[in-house]
Amino acid sequence: MGLLIYSNQISVRLQYICKFIFAERLNCAYSITQHAESFEKHDGPKINYSNRTISGDCLQLMPHGLLFEKGIEEQKIFCFDFEGHKAFFKSGLGYGFDIFAASFYLISRYEEYLPHQKDFYGRYNSKNSLAFKEGFFNVPLVDIWINHFATVLQQQFPSFRYAMGSFSFLPTYDIDIAFSYKNKGLLRNAGGFFKRPSLERLSVLAGFSKDPFDSYEIMDTINHQFELMPVYFFLVAEKNSVYDKNILPGNASLQKLIAQHATQYDLGIHPSWASNENGEMLQNEKRVLEKIAGKTITKSRQHFIKMDLPETYEQLLRNGITGDYSMGSGSINGFRASTASAFYWYNLKTETVTQLKIHPFCFMDANSFYEQKFTVEQAAEELLYYYRQCRQVNGQLITIFHNNFLGNAKEFTGWAKMYKSFIAQVNAAQ
Known part of the structure; x- marks a missing residue:
């Protein structure tokens, strides 16, 4: 017989988190009464x-109350050690803490709806998150909790059966600036040359050298050799700005590049910085990418991981996006939602479960290089660490690499070799 959960109230929040834990993560039959x-x-x-108190053999889980509230308000949270990991919403009886409410708090990104200090780019500052302050930003804590909870349930009820999914790896690529020198036009190249004179620029423009950001053959080779199914996110802002420095979408070479990738790979929109607060601009960019690619675009990742909850996700839904890949930090690697598992976005403003599926990433090359100041060797160690974390909980490792990191630019020497070596290790362990 399936698992039965008793509750005085059956709220939308309770239904949502139970579906995530039991249906989506543990693949087991359950019902609530x-x-x-x-x-x-x-x-x-x-x-x-x-x-x-209810007679009979059952696992007691004392509710904190969060799942029966409506609206958003500051929560008093005190972390404690539980089976070697952090937990909160402690209970004096039964399991030890309210895993339902604690998991909901983390994956709903409850704290991001509260007043908070922004970082330099106007984003939620992950260093102010509960996970970072309490030292669990670098582990998929919700998945760890769920695995332990399933074990406890099975120990108490030998008839309890679940089938957790297996580990998977999804490489993704952000194409912010498709080429360093090529296809930028005379004015941009002239301006760039006077700001930073470079023989390399002249050599590339004269056709003697390969553009340092042109790593598409390298990526293709890796993808085909290891049978990867990556997602490419293209930035197609129609106007350049401080943070949107892409090749403009009217460029024939960029269009050819996008069209070539559309025939082989899954594509997503990389909404421009400027579009973050302009739904019409996002709609136009999506339409442009769809026209060039020749297919409908339903995946998205925010440029610079620039997002605000709930506004950004509401805007994506209005524009036909059903899968978002922005759930991670734009400054430090780790688990922003404390999970390595995909989940449907719960809109706390409207108290509704949406059709937008969130695919969290935990490693981005730019975080390691620019923000954490890691060498390529240190970045390789960090990447392997996150691979192990995701594998241990049967989650999904989603990585972000940029084409400029995998080309022949001097500042990124060793990154392409490191990436291929990592892919080989992952493939060998499958």
């Missing part, structure tokens, strides 16, 4: 998610 009598008679694994 408010009827104590039928709960007592149930001959199978049972969770009593209430403060009342």
Whole structure:
């Protein structure tokens, strides 16, 4: 018989987190009831998610209350050690803490709806998050909790069956600036040359050298050799700005590049910085990319990981996006939502479960290089660390690499070799 959960109330929040834990992560049958009598008679694994005492064999889970609230307000959170990892919403009886409420708090990004200090780029500052302050930003804590919870359930109820999915790896590439020198036009190249005179620029423009950001053959070779199914996110801002320095989408070479990739790979939109607060601009960029690619675009990742909740995700939904790949930090590597598993976005403003599926990433090359100041050797160690973290919880490792890191630019020497070596290790372990 399937798992039965008793609760005095059945809220949208409770239904959402139970579906994530039991249906999406553990792939097990479950149901929720408010009827104590039928709960007592149930001959199978049972969770009593209430403060009342119910006779019979069941796992008691004392509710914190968050899942029965509406609206957003500051929560008093005190972390403690639980089975070697941090936990909060402690309980004096039963399991030890309210795993339902704590998991909901983290994956809903509850704290990002509260007043908070922005970083230099106007983004949520991950260093102010509970996960970073309490030292668990670098682990998929929600997945660790769920794995332990499933083990406890199975120990108490040998008939409890679950089938956790297996580890998977999804490489993704952000194409912010498709070429360093080529296809930028006379004025941009002239301006760039006077700001930073370079023989390399002249050599590339004369056709004697390869553009340092042109790493597409390298990526193709890796993708085909190891049978990868990556997603490419293209920035197609129609006007350049301080943070949108892409080759303009009217350029024939960029169009050819996008069209070539569209025939082989999955593509996503990389919404420009300027479009973050302009839904019409996002709509236009998506339309431009779809026209060039010749197919519908439903995936997205914010440029510079520039996002605000709930506004950014609401805008994506209005524009036909069903999969977002922005859930990570734009400054430090780790697990922004404390999970290595995809989940549907819960809009706390409207208290609704949406159709936008969130695919969290935990490693981005730019974080290692620019923000954390890592050498390529240190970045390789960090990448392997996150691979192991995701594999241990049967999650999905999503990485972000940029074409400029994998080309022949001197400042990124060794990155392409490191990346290929990492892919080979992952492939060998499959």
